[in-house]
Amino acid sequence: MDELLKIAVPKGRISKHISRMFAEAGFAIPEELEETRKFILDVPEAGFRFIIAKPADVPVYVEYGAADLGVAGKDVLLEANRDVYELLDLDIARCRMSVIALPDWRPTLHPRVATKFPNVASKYFREQGQQVEIIQLNGNIELAPLIGLADRIVDLVETGGTIRENGLVEMEKIIDITSRLIANRGSYRMKNEPIQRLCDRLQQVLNARAEAKRAAAGGANG
Numbered sequence: 095m096d097e098l099l100k101i102a103v104p105k106g107r108i109s110k111h112i113s114r115m116f117a118e119a120g121f122a123i124p125e126e127l128e129e130t131r132k133f134i135l136d137v138p139e140a141g142f143r144f145i146i147a148k149p150a151d152v153p154v155y156v157e158y159g160a161a162d163l164g165v166a167g168k169d170v171l172l173e174a175n176r177d178v179y180e181l182l183d184l185d186i187a188r189c190r191m192s193v194i195a196l197p198d199w200r201p202t203l204h205p206r207v208a209t210k211f212p213n214v215a216s217k218y219f220r221e222q223g224q225q226v227e228i229i230q231l232n233g234n235i236e237l238a239p240l241i242g243l244a245d246r247i248v249d250l251v252e253t254g255g256t257i258r259e260n261g262l263v264e265m266e267k268i269i270d271i272t273s274r275l276i277a278n279r280g281s282y283r284m285k286n287e288p289i290q291r292l293c294d295r296l297q298q299v300l301n302a303r304a305e306a307k308r309a310a311a312g313g314a315n316g
């Protein structure tokens with residue numbers, strides 16, 4: 095097959111994990127993936143064309159077939175709710191989505207929740223039987239309760255450093271988050287062989303990583 099497999103990858107956190115993971119899978123990926131200002135990076139030796147996208151745009155490129163495959167956080171996938179196949183949990187960029195507030199938070203008559211994930215947050219509070227006004231922001235969500243824009247936020251937590259530094263507390267976890275490999279439905283049928291080959295190699299990396307983790311835990315215990 096001479097056509098390159100088009101893979102949409104967000105720059106930043108996820109691209110760092112991806113270059114490492116693809117290298118472990120035996121694909122020589124140039125360091126450029128993390129550094130480049132180019133938005134298209136061909137790696138013909140491996141048969142890939144990387145498309146460098148904003149995280150929230152990855153499912154859009156994949157749904158429309160502008161990319162065959164993509165890597166996106168489960169947060170982004172739940173929020174975007176696009177018609178794509180989720181092929182693999184890559185177990186990278188692990189964090190959780192939580193409800194966060196100031197420590198003295200009390201229920202109010204007209205609660206306001208600020209978030210980058212309005213669809214996920216609305217669904218969560220609806221399921222909890224809570225009526226809230228959702229305010230969509232695009233970043234630095236932790237600011238909202240500090241300046242009186244909202245009394246709670248829904249955001250991602252990894253180490254807890256950001257909420258701690260801003261004097262906030264995590265109230266409830268909504269869901270655990272990792273990044274997923276997704277595929278365009280048509281590409282999955284038409285380019286099944288190279289996609290399956292890539293999935294198999296990535297699955298081997300996941301197995302090797304899990305085994306190394308088990309061995310390390312065993313060593314620490316024994």
Ligand SMILES: Nc1ncnc2c1ncn2[C@@H]1O[C@H](COP(=O)(O)OP(=O)(O)OP(=O)(O)O)[C@@H](O)[C@H]1O
Pocket residue numbers: 104105106107108148149150166167168169170187188189233250251252253271272273
């Ligand atoms: N602190 C974190 N720790 C681990 N994973 C995270 C963390 N924050 C975000 N993620 C995961 O990484 C993905 C990409 O996040 P990243 O911070 O690189 O981009 P962003 O800031 O959301 O997007 P943009 O570039 O549009 O500002 C998120 O969708 C999420 O799945």
Ligand SMILES: O=P(O)(O)OC[C@H]1O[C@H](OP(=O)(O)OP(=O)(O)O)[C@H](O)[C@@H]1O
Pocket residue numbers: 232233234235236249250251252253254255256257
């Ligand atoms: O628990 P921690 O380890 O502190 O990580 C959590 C922070 O990381 C993410 O922000 P990011 O750095 O992506 O910035 P953003 O607000 O622009 O998305 C997230 O939105 C939190 O603010």
